[in-house]
Amino acid sequence: xxxxxxxxxxxxxxxxxxxxxxxxxxxxxxxxxxxxxxxxxxxxxxxxxxxxxxxxxxxxxxxxxxxxxxxxxxxxxxxxxxxxxxxxxxxxxxxxxxxxxxxxxxxxxxxxxxxxxxxxxxxxxxxxxxxxxxxxxxxxxxxxxxxxxxxxxxxxxxxxxxxxxxxxxxxxxxxxxxxxxxxxxxxxxxxxxxxxxxxxxxxxxxxxxxxxxxxxxxxxxxxxxxxxxxxx
Numbered sequence: 001x002x003x004x005x006x007x008x009x010x011x012x013x014x015x016x017x018x019x020x021x022x023x024x025x026x027x028x029x030x031x032x033x034x035x036x037x038x039x040x041x042x043x044x045x046x047x048x049x050x051x052x053x054x055x056x057x058x059x060x061x062x063x064x065x066x067x068x069x070x071x072x073x074x075x076x077x078x079x080x081x082x083x084x085x086x087x088x089x090x091x092x093x094x095x096x097x098x099x100x101x102x103x104x105x106x107x108x109x110x111x112x113x114x115x116x117x118x119x120x121x122x123x124x125x126x127x128x129x130x131x132x133x134x135x136x137x138x139x140x141x142x143x144x145x146x147x148x149x150x151x152x153x154x155x156x157x158x159x160x161x162x163x164x165x166x167x168x169x170x171x172x173x174x175x176x177x178x179x180x181x182x183x184x185x186x187x188x189x190x191x192x193x194x195x196x197x198x199x200x201x202x203x204x205x206x207x208x209x210x211x212x213x214x215x216x217x218x219x220x221x222x223x224x225x226x227x228x229x230x231x232x
Contacts, residue, residue: 067174076148080150091118162175174230
């Protein structure tokens with residue numbers, strides 16, 4: 001009887017880890033397919049929010065919706081505006097819950113970005129002193145602050161953003177690092193050290209944050225290990 005129990009345990013162990021490996025392979029392959037499909041079909045280049053391009057997956061956008069509904073932040077700081085689709089998306093969520101606003105920072109100006117009473121755009125580098133001074137003024141008095149980093153994806157830049165913006169995030173809220181999937185995690189292996197490498201370095205040196213497993217809730221994400229939650 002004991003030998004039978006041991007054998008069943010081994011079978012269960014093998015089944016579990018085989019299944020997990022297969023699941024990871026499927027998710028990894030689908031992420032590559034989703035990310036690398038050529039233009040003009042390329043899905044994430046053709047995703048819009050009420051007509052404005054938003055360079056994210058619907059799965060991550062849904063995750064954001066759940067986080068915003070859960071936390072109801074007073075302020076969301078976004079580094080990297082691009083066309084303004086995600087800023088507009090967040091503003092619409094805030095409009096639905098009746099509170100909250102967005103500050104979106106980018107080095108490039110774009111007059112076609114959507115306008116909304118809950119969006120403030122800042123033109124400048126996310127790590128420039130002037131930009132940070134303006135954001136500090138906005139953060140003053142906010143009870144719950146959330147940050148999304150989606151600007152320059154080089155490791156050193158993201159690492160500096162993590163250092164500078166982590167202090168703005170309130171206890172229990174999120175600091176989300178976008179596009180940790182690049183540099184072979186599992187897409188764009190030629191990119192070089194990027195957001196994932198910055199996150200790993202940051203978590204080793206800052207015990208206030210942990211990688212929240214909700215990034216795997218919908219299986220595929222552009223931000224694996226990038227949903228960083230500040231401990232209460």
